[in-house]
Each structure stands twice: as structure tokens, then as C-alpha cells.
Amino acid sequence: MLEIRDLHVDIAGSRILRGISLVVRPGELVCLLGRNGAGKTTTLNAVMGHRCPVAGGIRFGDADLAMLPPHRIALLGIGFSPEESEVFADLTVAENIAMPTWTRKQGRPAAERIERAYAVFPKLRQYTARGGAQLSGGERKMVSIARALALDPELLLLDEPFEGLSPLVIPEIAQGIGAIRADGRAVLIAESNLHHIPDHADRVHVIERGEIVFSGPPEALARDAAAMAIVAAV
Numbered sequence: 001m002l003e004i005r006d007l008h009v010d011i012a013g014s015r016i017l018r019g020i021s022l023v024v025r026p027g028e029l030v031c032l033l034g035r036n037g038a039g040k041t042t043t044l045n046a047v048m049g050h051r052c053p054v055a056g057g058i059r060f061g062d063a064d065l066a067m068l069p070p071h072r073i074a075l076l077g078i079g080f081s082p083e084e085s086e087v088f089a090d091l092t093v094a095e096n097i098a099m100p101t102w103t104r105k106q107g108r109p110a111a112e113r114i115e116r117a118y119a120v121f122p123k124l125r126q127y128t129a130r131g132g133a134q135l136s137g138g139e140r141k142m143v144s145i146a147r148a149l150a151l152d153p154e155l156l157l158l159d160e161p162f163e164g165l166s167p168l169v170i171p172e173i174a175q176g177i178g179a180i181r182a183d184g185r186a187v188l189i190a191e192s193n194l195h196h197i198p199d200h201a202d203r204v205h206v207i208e209r210g211e212i213v214f215s216g217p218p219e220a221l222a223r224d225a226a227a228m229a230i231v232a233a234v
């Protein structure tokens, strides 16, 4: 479904990604784990068309994503919840979540897509009329993920879904990710904290200085001393 092959990306003249390769198959949950500055966000940004590869390829089904602008990539069915949530402050929660049903007409009917998004984070039903600026960090994350879901994506990219959240909110987000998965969607999570990796993850890729230094299931990561030394340092 998503295939990143030998991806190289430069930012401001520096090589930031050095040959990233990974695949996400339908329904899989894959984690890109690495400390701050390792290149996780750059990888997701490259998938979404916000960063242009200098070498390598990114395919989603039959489409070559490296050739497409971000809005076309979203229309193919890739939802994105960015690191800073980027909830529209001037819109209500309901408007934020409904937005992808205005921009992408493919997929299930709008009402069904919106209902599924709220079903993942039921707490948001209380906040539909609230402005995007009047939300806590955790609520913003939920709105951002729910909005990405309302696109009716086959693949969802979540950049640091747990970052900076209170310990009370973390289980709610983790449960939501489980529900998204149970819905049959593929998920790629960028994460800096080993303890936030869902134990039902199919694969973990550890990224360090723009390179993948470990790939395997979570149990294998726990047995890999070199990879654990990198990710346990966070």
C-alpha cells in the first residue's frame, strides 16, 4: 500500500534522510521511532508532499507520490495529523472535523464519515460548538486525528500523537488508535517515546540521524540491545 524506498531528503542544503525504506500494508500499524531530530517528521512530510525527495521513491498503490502536490495525496486517501495538530482556531470543532468531507467527495457518505470520527473520540461530541482556539493540547490532538479520519483514509499518518499530553489523556488517545485500527485502516505513527508504541504494532522502525537502524516487531526491538540503547535514551 505505502512503499517508501531508499528515500533521501535534503533541508537547507543538509542531507536529513539517508535512504529510508519502509512499507505499510493494508490494515497494518507501523511505528517510526526515534529521538528528536532523527527525521520522523521529515519522513511523514515527504509522504504528504511537503518535502521533495532528492532520491528514492514513495508509492501509494499505483501512484507515485513524489510527483504529486499535498492536496492530491490527501485525495488518494492518506489522512495526516501533524505534530502541532494544526486545528483551525477560527472554526468550531464540528467544522474542523467536517472539513475533509467538503474537500474529498470520494469514500463513504459525509454523515457516516463524521459519525465514525466522533465514535473514535466520543468526548469530542461535547465540544462540537467550541472554537478551535478553546481546546487543551489533548483535545486538539483528538480533533486533529478525528479530522484526518473524516477524510475516510485508507492510511493515516500520525505525527507524535502523544507528545506533550497529560498522562490522563494518553490512554484515551491510545484507545482511539486501537479503534482506528479495528476499523481496518492502516496507520503509520511517528513516535519519540518507546513507551507509547502500541503493543499491537506490526512493526517498529527505529530511525537515527536519517537512517533506519532497526526494523522488526516490538518483541524483537526489546531484544536488540543496540536499538534499545538509542530509543531508551529518550
Ligand SMILES: Nc1ncnc2c1ncn2[C@@H]1O[C@H](COP(=O)(O)OP(=O)(O)O)[C@@H](O)[C@H]1O
Pocket: 011, 012, 016, 034, 035, 036, 037, 038, 039, 040, 041, 042, 043
Ligand atoms: N525547516 C528546517 N530547517 C532546517 N533544518 C530542519 C528543518 N526542519 C527539520 N530540520 C532538521 O532536520 C532534522 C530532522 O528533523 P525532524 O524530521 O523534524 O525530526 P523528528 O521529527 O524526528 O524530531 C533535524 O536535525 C532538524 O533540525
Ligand SMILES: [Mg+2]
Pocket: 040, 041, 042, 083, 159, 160
Ligand atoms: Mg517530529
